[in-house]
Amino acid sequence: MPVPSTLPRTDAQLFENYIGGKWCASSDGRTFEHRNPADLEAITGLWPQSPRADARKAIDAAARAFPRWSGLTVYERAAVLKKALAAMEQRREEIAGVITLENGKTLAESRTEVDAAIREMEFQIHQGLRALGTTMPSAAPQVFAYSTRRPLGVVSVISPWNFPFNVPGRKCTPALIAGNTVVFKPASLTPRTGQMFVRLFVDAGMPDGVINFITGGGSTVGEELTTNSTIRAISFTGSTGVGKQLQSKAGANLIRTQLELGGKNPMVVLEDADLERAAADAALAAFACAGQWCTSTSRLIVVDSIADEMVERLVSVAKAHVLGPGADARSTMGPVCGSDQLASILQYIDIGRAEGAIVAAGGSRMSSDGLGAGCFIAPTIFTGVTPVMRIAREEIFGPVLSIIRVKDFDEAIDVANGVEFGLASSIYTNDFSRALTFLERTDVGLTHVNMLTAYKEPQLTFGGVKASGFGIPEAGESGIEFFTEHKVAYLRYGRPRA
DSSP states (O other), X not given: OOEEESSOOTTSOBOOEEETTEEEOOTTOOEEEEEETTEEEEEEEEEEOOOXXXXXXXXXXXXXXXXXXXXXXXXXHHHHHHHHHHHHHHTHHHHHHHHHHHHOOOHHHHHHHHHHHHHHHHHHHHHHTTOSXXXXXXXXXXXXXXXXXEEOSEEEEEOOSSSTTHHHHHHHHHHHHTTOEEEEEOOTTSHHHHHHHHHHHHHTTOOTTSEEEOOOOIIIIIHHHHHOTTEXXXXXXXOHHHHHHHHHHHGGGTOEEEEEOOOOEEEEEOTTSOHHHHHXXXXXXXXXXXXXXXXXXXXXXXXXXXXXXXXXXXXXXXXXXXXXXXXXXXXXXXOOSSHHHHHHHHHHHHHHXXXXXXXEEOOSBOOTTTTTTSOOBOOEEEESOOTTSGGGTSOOOXXXXXXXXXXXXXXXXXXXXXXXEESEEEEEOSOHHHHHHHHHXXXXXXXXXXXXXXXOOTTSOBOOEETTEESSOBSTTHHHHHTEEEEEEEEEOSOOOO
């Protein structure tokens, strides 16, 4: 967690909130430190530890801006968003550098995130130009029937630290193009990335109060953005536990919620699969971004006959990783995002050992070669894992892959579905019948055949089932649907028939 402070430090830059078109400090002067996860001794900035009163100011500013912004045509709103999109493309390297500084990803991974945000934003802008109404034939004569979508009002966006640039884009763009005004709270582990996102809109000429940016704690800012009766919708990405609390509190004011939560994503590998490809994809999905994707592969479910070969291939890939700061071009994997995340992952590795699982690779914090001040964990592979173990059931959110052996296809599906989560899955096989059967039976919101569990495209929706999500999913056609309400109209244009 960020380290709170009441006095600004002279050796760290002091950043500000953006409320009602003005950059401003927290009203009580409190701040928190952000530290580079690749070097915890390096303070990257001081941020407002805003009280609830500041969150209320941001909500009030958004409410005042709503009539003007929603009164513009969708083409006028799109013009502002397109300017922000163009700036995003121009500032790609700068944005990627900040993501790496705060989150720890390699620069290549950070660039990929920016590119994904560009695609998501581009799709949602154009979706807004074509998806705000329909006409339908009426059963009555001389009646014109149609529906429109109109914005909800003030909405809150609470984004995560693992994809601190792409996720705000996927949430804020449909909200804004539809005519809503936004109060955006970034994760406290990645505030500067969130601020850079907002600056794109400010520089593009976004009217004051349309987008507001505020940093602070979940129990203060987050609580106000969840319970304030002016808020009409909340789009949240984070842990399942926090999502359940948010849902309970938002319900008191009938605030619409969109929750993208945890995952324990399985990759199933059958005996007829291309094992070279399956192993390469499993390693990529398990260890890219230090395993901190909500759609990472965390369980590899393999039939017995090929399990030994898969383990051998994966261990080889894991041991070949070069750990180091994400800004170093030699690094193939950066640190995990902060000291709390480091402690949590190491605790799960200890739990796996205590449960009887075998560490086939990794399993420890890396402190040699100048990595001791950072949050580096070696890519870890557990074998001998059974479905009842905690490491096979609970979200670890780090570079830890559990390999589970099964006897056949049916057992593989049972094991894959046997957790509380339901975000993403994949199967590797060349058997068309079993591939289609898997797609039918896998209990997730996002699934694949011979592809990464993490793969997605912006024109299709994104969201989980069971404990992995709630409400209308993000992206695709439902991106704007969540941030709008229906109005249906019937217009008689002639006299009724005699």
